[in-house]
Amino acid sequence: MNTSRQINSDLWYIGASDRRLALFENMMPVPRGASYNSYLLLDEKTVLLDTADQAVSAQFLENLTATLAGRALDFVVIHHVEPDHLASLTEVLVRWPNAVVVCSLQASRMMKQFMDIAENVQIQVVKEGDALNTGKHTLNFVGAQMVHWPEVLVSYDSVDKVLFSADAFGTFGAISGNLYADEVNFDREWMDEARRYYTNIVGKYGMQVQNLLKKAATLDIAMICPLHGPIWRKDFGKFIEKYDKWSRYEPEDKEILLVYGSMYGHTESVATVLAGLLADKGCRNIQMYDVSATHVSYLVSESFRCSHIILIAPTYNGGLYPPMENYLLDIKAHLLQNRTFTVIENGSWAPVSGNAVKAILGEMKNTTVLEPSITFKSSMKETQRAELEALVDAIVTSFK
Ligand code: FEO
Secondary structure: OOOOEEEEOOOOOOOOOOOOOOOOOOOOOOOEEEEEEEEEHHHHHHEOOOOHHHHHHHHHHHHHHHHOOOOOOOEOOOOOHHHHHHHHHHHHHHHOOEEEEEEEEHHHHHHHOOOOOOOOOOOEEEOOOOEEEEOEEEEEEOOOOOOOOOOOOEEEEEOEEEEEEOOOOOEEOOOOOEEEEEHHHHHHHHHHHHHHHHHHHHHHHHHHHHHHHHHHHOOOOEEEEEEEOOOOOOHHHHHHHHHHHHHHOOOOOOEEEEEEOOOOOHHHHHHHHHHHHHOOOOOOOOOOEEOOOOHHHHHHHEEEEEEEEEEEEEOOOOOOHHHHHHHHHHHHHHHOOOOEEEEEOOOOOOHHHHHHHHHOOOOOOOEEEEEOOEEEEOOOHHHHHHHHHHHHHHHHHHHH
């Protein structure tokens, strides 16, 4: 059945959601699924704006066919060639072989790496500043390199003031009827997944996101149509502010993230005592995660949100407990910076995890490691409670 939705007089949503997907990019859990947004502009010329993931290809093609209602497809704009948006292109071109593919030069090369494009398919290469007139509408192309791949363009329909923003302003999560962000409680239901999507997918490219935000600020935008998640048609200033903050690596909240690894519970016990002491000193909304039990994508997201990060980890194989190492290498890879850390190490005979943590933190920008760092052997005894209390004082003082 055709699931398309009309957005504007000439614009349709023809994407689809996947609720069966376990891991986005075969890596990140998506318990709320994912949407693959695709749009169809029915002007004097017809324009498909991106295709959809293989998993929803049948629904996408049905929507496209039904919404075209017998008209030819004139153009396929490919903003981004990652297969979650490109995968159905070959099926589109089989059905509409005369459609002209419009994309950046790099996209024209990369798409041929992913799929065989027939020799007779026309490809129109565009770059920032170029425009595609379709009759009443004009799509103006804007470079968005590394948001999230190097070939990305976004486009702006200057008639309806619609920004087709590619991965930018997207979120994890399937669409449940409500197509617009103003129809849902975005802060309550979507923001955490939007943050997890941004930080894990584009978090590394803060500078490039800043470049795109500067370009977007020059446009009179009435609607943002991303490739994932709800469409924005009002009150998107707050979401843009989040993007600005995330891409400048500024914490959203002056709050504590406590990440610990624990094999037999002794390290967890220290984490629990420390969190209680912090709460007694007035710290609110402390978030405590077992690094082994939490997918790292959630930890990356929380690390972008919180100003203070406490790390408590055992020594393992003469180095750092591997799940903790994996988490730290991930936030380092995402260029997390401007954070205040606290380090506690455990080790039964030769504790070294603290130094291993600090070595990674030392390779990250603008990190502060509060003293004292604490070492305990196997399990912490009451005789060390004073050390924990001194550390709590240092953390509380650093909030002021
Ligand atoms: Fe949704 Fe970078 O692809």
